Each structure stands twice: as C-alpha cells, then as structure tokens.
Amino acid sequence: MDNNQLRTICEQLIRSERAYLIAPAGYGKTQAISQAVALSDGGKQLVLTHTHAGVQSLRNRLRQLKVPTNNYEVDTIAGWALKLVICYPTTASLSIQIPPKSSEWKHVYNATCHILQQPFMRNVIHASYVGVFVDEYQDCTITQHTLVLELAKILPCRVLGDPLQGIFGFADEPLVDWENDVSNEFAKLPSPTIPMRWINRNERLGKWLAKARDCLCENRAIDLESDEIRWIQYNEDPRDFDDKGRQACYSKVKTPGTVIAIFPT
Known part of the structure; x- marks a missing residue:
C-alpha cells in the first residue's frame, strides 16, 4: 500500500x-x-x-x-x-x-x-x-x-x-x-489495493492471492494455468502421497517458514 x-x-x-x-x-x-x-x-x-x-x-x-x-x-x-x-x-x-x-x-x-x-x-x-x-x-x-x-x-x-x-x-x-x-x-470503506506485506518480498504472489480471492468471492474457478503458477510434476504412487508428497514439498523449501504446502491426506 x-x-x-x-x-x-x-x-x-x-x-x-x-x-x-x-x-x-x-x-x-x-x-x-x-x-x-x-x-x-x-x-x-x-x-x-x-x-x-x-x-x-x-x-x-x-x-x-x-x-x-x-x-x-x-x-x-x-x-x-x-x-x-x-x-x-x-x-x-x-x-x-x-x-x-x-x-x-x-x-x-x-x-x-x-x-x-x-x-x-x-x-x-x-x-x-x-x-x-x-x-x-x-x-x-x-x-x-x-x-x-x-x-x-x-x-x-x-x-x-x-x-x-x-x-x-x-x-x-x-x-x-x-x-x-x-x-x-x-x-x-474502500478496500486497499496494494499488497503491503508482499510488496518487497513477493509482489506477484500478493497480487495473485488477491485475484484468487476475487474468484472465490464471485464463485468463479481459480485459474491454475496462469504464468504465476509453477507446476511440480509428481510421479509417485498416489497411495504413498502422504509421506512422499510431504518430502517432495520439503525438498523445495530453501528458507524455513517461506512455503505453505496444501495436499490431500
């Protein structure tokens, strides 16, 4: 902001x-x-x-x-x-x-x-x-x-x-x-439009979160095929996902506390 x-x-x-x-x-x-x-x-x-x-x-x-x-x-x-x-x-x-x-x-x-x-x-x-x-x-x-x-x-x-x-x-x-x-x-009151927390860290993520939020508010699908989304291909057996999927997420974390991973259990 x-x-x-x-x-x-x-x-x-x-x-x-x-x-x-x-x-x-x-x-x-x-x-x-x-x-x-x-x-x-x-x-x-x-x-x-x-x-x-x-x-x-x-x-x-x-x-x-x-x-x-x-x-x-x-x-x-x-x-x-x-x-x-x-x-x-x-x-x-x-x-x-x-x-x-x-x-x-x-x-x-x-x-x-x-x-x-x-x-x-x-x-x-x-x-x-x-x-x-x-x-x-x-x-x-x-x-x-x-x-x-x-x-x-x-x-x-x-x-x-x-x-x-x-x-x-x-x-x-x-x-x-x-x-x-x-x-x-x-x-x-009018809502703020500038991602203050993200502005000097990951402004693209902040703006994407705002767009995703707008989609949820308007009952529209979130676009997961935009340039902001980076896919990681996972080829393991889905039955092993609870353990191996968690480890795959951990392997992408370079700085503790900077990544949130959401996946089915």
Whole structure:
C-alpha cells in the first residue's frame, strides 16, 4: 500500500462513526489500525482483537510508530469483556469461575452487553475512550458482535477483517455473517489495493492471492494455468502421497517458514 493510499484509508477510518473495511491477507489492515490511532487528535482508542498474538502485533506496530501509550488500549475481546464483568459484578449478575469455562464465555459477553446498556456506563466509557477499533472481525461470534454493537452505540466504531480468513468457530456459537450482520450495521470503506506485506518480498504472489480471492468471492474457478503458477510434476504412487508428497514439498523449501504446502491426506 503506498503512503497516499494508506493515509487516505487511515483518515477515513479515524473520521468514521461506524465503518468496516475488508482486505485480503497482507494488505495492511493491522498497519491501517495503527496509523489511524496515530492520527487520532487525542484521547484513548480501544483496540480489540481475538488472540494474544494479535494483541502483541498491534502493540508492536503502535510502538514502531511511537504512538504514546496513553493514546491506546489493546486487548482481546474476551479479556476486555471479562475485566468489565469483574469490575461490575453486581450489574453483571453473573456467577462463573475465573477463568471461565469454554461454555461460559457466551454468558460473559451477554453480561458485558448488559453492563454497557446501563446509563452510568455510557459516562464511564466516554471518560475512558474516544473510539473503538476491532481487528480480525471475521472471527467474531454473534455474541461478540452484539457486544461490539453496544460499544458502537456509545463511541465511533470501526471493524476490519476478511470474511474469507475466518479461523475460529464454535458448535453452539455461529460466526458473524458479513453480509447480514456487518454490512447492515456499518458503512463500507474502500478496500486497499496494494499488497503491503508482499510488496518487497513477493509482489506477484500478493497480487495473485488477491485475484484468487476475487474468484472465490464471485464463485468463479481459480485459474491454475496462469504464468504465476509453477507446476511440480509428481510421479509417485498416489497411495504413498502422504509421506512422499510431504518430502517432495520439503525438498523445495530453501528458507524455513517461506512455503505453505496444501495436499490431500
């Protein structure tokens, strides 16, 4: 993503009351959040994500940009919700063990929504934050989405993600549906078009991934015969593919951690 495009996206994010941004992997969502926070005029932005690794990544980006630590708070949705329930146990009216069992998290989020609906809490939230960002929104469950909507009633709220990258899911808790849940509540911002992660490493791969993603979104077949695809002929017995196929993939790896291989088992 060039500097002009990135700055435009960040300015749109920080100015928006309710907005969502979709971008493929490696197209600068985390960087956009960090730079949007850096553009904030003052006050603390609440930045939420799903994993501790995601929290660390956001904090590292914000430190690299030298954003003052009193201008942001980064946490997981689960961690932030649990802290609110612990701080207001009477209002939460929830009896659970700490840490909660997997089956109890839905009740934590519902209790958090109840707390956020209280008139006194609007004053608390306004005194604590000036805006909200939520990263990796495709991994939100419906109860987490409802929690974010309660926050969006109080503060400017921007959510970022990619519905094709959803990695979490629970049997009794469906993931948020972008078409029916997100787009009806938030205004869509233009997606970035430059593969930021790949630009100095493998720009062709980044652009090919974006084209492949477009095909999936439009229910079209992915073109595996283009010049970007390099075939490796494999002549072993298919019954031995699990072991020998894996070894064939390993033999093509020159630098650890640079290749992903997908094959049937």
